Amino acid sequence: MKQILVFIALFISVFCVSSQSDDEPVVFTTEVEKLSDSEYNLILKADIHEGWHVYSQYTAEGGSLPSEFTYKRAGEDYELLGKTTESETIVEYSDIFEVDETFFKDRAVFTQRIKLLDPNVRQIDVNLFYQVCKEVCIPVEVDFSFVLDGGSAVKADQQVDERSAAMAASLQLGLKNKHLLQGDGETSAEASGLWMVFALGFLGGLIALLTPCVFPMIPLTVSFFTKHSQHKAKGIANALLYGFFIVLIYFLLSLPFHLFDSVDSQILNTISTNVWLNVVFFVVFVFFAFSFFGYYELTLPSSWANRMDAASAKIGGGIGIFFMAVTLAIVSFSCTGPILGGLLGSTVLEEGDVATKLSVGMTGFGLALALPFALFALFPAWLNSLPKSGGWMNTVKVVLGFLELALALKFLSNADMVGNWGILKREVFLGVWIVLFVLLTLYLFGIFRFPHEGPKEKIALPRRLTGVLSAAFSVYLILGLANISNLKLLSGFPPPAFYSLFETESDCPLGLDCYKDFDEGVAHAKEVNKPILLDFTGWACVNCRKMEENVWSEADIYSILKDDYVLISLYIDDRKELPEAEQFDFKFESGRVKRIETVGEKWGTFQTVNFNAASQPYYVLLSPDLEILNTAVQYTDSDTYRLWLEQGLERFEATKALTAK
Template sequence: MRKLIGVVVFIFGLFMGQSQSNDNPTAWSYEAEKISDTEYNLIVKADIYEGWYIFSQFTDENGSLPSEFTFVKEGEDYELIGETKESATITEYSDIFEVEETFFRNEAIFTQKIKLLNPEVTQVEVGLFYQICNEVCIPKDEVFHISLTGEAAVIIEKEVDERSKELGEALIVDLKNKDLLVEGDRDHVDEKTGMWVIFGLGFLGGFIALLTPCVFPMIPLTVSFFTKQSENKSRGVGNALLYGFFIVLIYFLLSLPFHLFDSVDSQILNTIATNIWLNIAFFVIFVFFAFSFFGYYELTLPSSWANKMDSASTKVGGGIGIFFMAVTLAIVSFSCTGPILGGLLGSTALADGDVATNLTIGMVGFGFALALPFGLFALFPAWLNSMPKSGGWMTTVKVTLGFLELALAFKFLSNADLVGNWGIFKREIFLGVWIVLFVLLTLYLFGILRFPHDGPKQKLSKGRKITGLVSAAFSIYLILGVSNITNLKLLSGFPPPHFYSVVTQESDCPLGIDCFKDFDEGVAHAKKVNKPILLDFTGWACVNCRKMEEHVWSESDIYPILKEDYVLISLYIDDRKELPSDEQFDFKYKSGRVKEITTVGEKWGTFQTLNFNAASQPYYVLLSPDLEVLNSAIQYTDRDTYKEWLKKGVSNFQNLTMLK
């Protein structure tokens, strides 16, 4: 409970205390006090600005988050003697948590006695997590390098061996005319379009969530509360709009932690999104979500969480109280919104580009759709009379969502199979599973298949019949696709690629085009045949990569250019195949950070970042065999733009050859 409340307070702190969060209202100092040749007191002191306070390590576990120390290499270089002691603290009763909380004002001193196990140790690294609070609480992390000798502590960077240095240097290639890569702005329009698509998907998810039994009945109740309980109509409308704003804010803030990953490593979100075990975990979670929508069990957060939020909203009142009311809505509606948010997270993980940014945009769209009716009905309360009544149609919405969750679940299982190169979940098997799912959905919509929470049989509504016909048509479309009667271009990127088939294929390259999956081998071949290079940064689980291959590369006026005029080098950023042991190494960035390169995907992902300052897929570069850039880099785009881009690359290569 305390962790959830702590997170909520942190979120509110980010919103309300933004101007204060830039300055840390503490000044830290630290030293080591020598007791004997092997024993020391590590002393960490905080001077706390007036009006602020820090929680003790020993504050009540049911209240705010305590301060927490981490002693690096404890048990290896030294051992702790006793617990970390504290200077004088203050204890007061908290109305929010209803417990006695212990904290420091003005000054906090922490003392930890240690005994050295390694006599060569001259400094100790200590980490501290704490909350600094005033009207809001701001979580902080500190790292202290405490010298035991009185000399300045030295932060030691990890060194790499000579073999790693050589392999790392080999990743950096000498590109000529590199400035041409960023000329033009063809990707910019596509990026904006993609963002609007992600926002639209989030909005659609939020709109669907509105139609579920967890949210729909809340709309008239909440709007009536604001309009009838307020002093006047304008105040009621203002409160309802503020409530809607806080709903959007909550879902926006829930996406922020994902941005922290991107600051660690530009490839880390791609690594997470294409991790085999994470994709399997997504598969299991989505199946779990689906069966909750089918009515076999209820997916809820602990009721005590909602009770605490509701209690806080009543006690605090005003804008803060309305914020806690919005948090309460998010908690009590989780059984319906949770699986939809999971689908949104999964969809952004499958999308190309910046996963964290996509998720934020999608979450804002989701929150906006949820908030919109509360604001509109507050402005136009007469519209409440025209709202449809709650009923069995909401159960139909949930079950339909359950089938869609299952369909998405198998996409994650397919990703794991592709990235792991298991060869189990081939294209025909994937499509066969989807056919079964949508046939079952069709049977449900026409009343033939039933689930536990379905009511007595009634006459099918017009909407249910139309949805059933759409599902039936989609099932037939899938069957025609498996039979190769149609090309399933509408689904490009979701099923495994054509070459990943139970039918033996001549090539494991897109569309059967001869390709190289190693940069050096491809460049050597390009020099031999004197052709320009199409460098294709792609991924097994990359949806837009498949769309480009099946919608653009397959076009009759583009395919011959790719097959005859270029040497294709396809580098799979999410390939989790381990490199041979003699090719694995540690790469050290200029910042001093060291990254272990153990898989094919890690190698090519680092290669892309170092040489092209990019981390997205698809990402296309045109090069001469001598590594001269022939045109600006391009990403996901339309067929006409891509065709002209390819032709210009050929023309520039021919001009370059003539000059030589």
């Protein structure tokens, strides 16, 4: 959490760093110094680009991350003589972490003395984890091999055995017409998805405006700009600049997430479907919810706000206004933090370019938060029409608390399905949601109250209307639990229908016949001479459930899937461990070696190497002899999907006719 909070005080620098070139900020060279027949010095030198710095192994706890060396097979092939020594370091006090930090600038040299236990050893493999910083910090992990013959060390070139190489080769398909996979760019559904994320962020910002941390600041801040400027135009310009900085701050908060995308094509998918990370999200959202219920308050250190406020008063001008905007972000954190957490959580549940969607959503949030300051500066008379602060703002927080609990359950559901625990089945999930929204309804109608709330007041009309909506939603959930309604409005949130307490005819979507092993599905397709719908999906994939429940369920599409295609559904986030005989090492073209231990890792690698894709849902049409029949598609609308399926069938029939001749 500390690492994330650091970005709040360093927004401008983050923006500058994000736009720099892709050059490596640290360049390593290595040497091996022979001391005797059995003793050597392993020397690692780091040239650090101007403005960057790398932290020492011995920097103080509670600050930035130290460098860490892992000497592979130490104690077996060789022993370490003493600790890894370092060249001269710099010690400076960190205002952010309030500790003395030790780091290198320009150059660093690490030296480790070793003694061989096995005289036949000619190479020492070493792993280095370090943090390189230029206001924003980037964690890096790199492997080296020190060659004990006077040569230079090189990055470790990992090898795989013959069995792993053979199993890896079996994952790569001899696809025909592979050029057809490439579509025409961004689909309308993808574009509309970004607008939807923006709208959700904007809505979150509007809700944040109604909280007691933000609402009272609107007239105070606008009055400050209009009264403390010599000219009215100047006051309006300053207020508009203040609003712009609010938008900029929330946009910049999303930039660090783009770093993940540059590390590994599957890393965000791996993060979003990690069992224990989903459990952590569940706990965090429950914690957020009870803060909204008023049992405690989340605040950032008051010293942060004081420093930002002092900076704004001292500096003045545009930069001073920027620090005022930072102050707003800090002091309003107890209300905006949980809402931003909900935005982050809902974005992580989405598929595709998560970092871009988060940036779009955060921009929408900042825009909604900034609009009142700009509008009321332009039209100060409107301030008279603002409602007074009061108990209604506490009602807003409580409603948000119940919504946080409902969202928290989705993360626990993800962990349950990905981990194959079988605890939170569809009926249990819906039952808990029903209880939550019934309790919310009772609260809105004043039937129960939280212990710390003030005197009971007359229930206002907006609160009653919200209570009616909550009651209606509770009834909707009850009808869905009883299978009277299909809950299409919630597609992707409850577990799929086949993940049930009761035995179902099929463990495939909508009761369709499907194969969960590629080779078995292809064998069946050859037997019945039908084309294949290859469905890369996931247990925790919201858009996959939306496609299945809203698109596949259309009568004409369902009949095509049932009668004309062989469905192969491969779950990328399935954490079920492969039998030991089926586990292997896969070596990518870059030289990176990945251990394939679970079903999901196997099919995720299969998708990457054959289709150069890592998102879900991802659909491919194939003939039984692995000819591509149409472009690959992802989340889309019913009409587009239906046409796509029909075009695939037409191409398959045309290919069959040519073969028959």
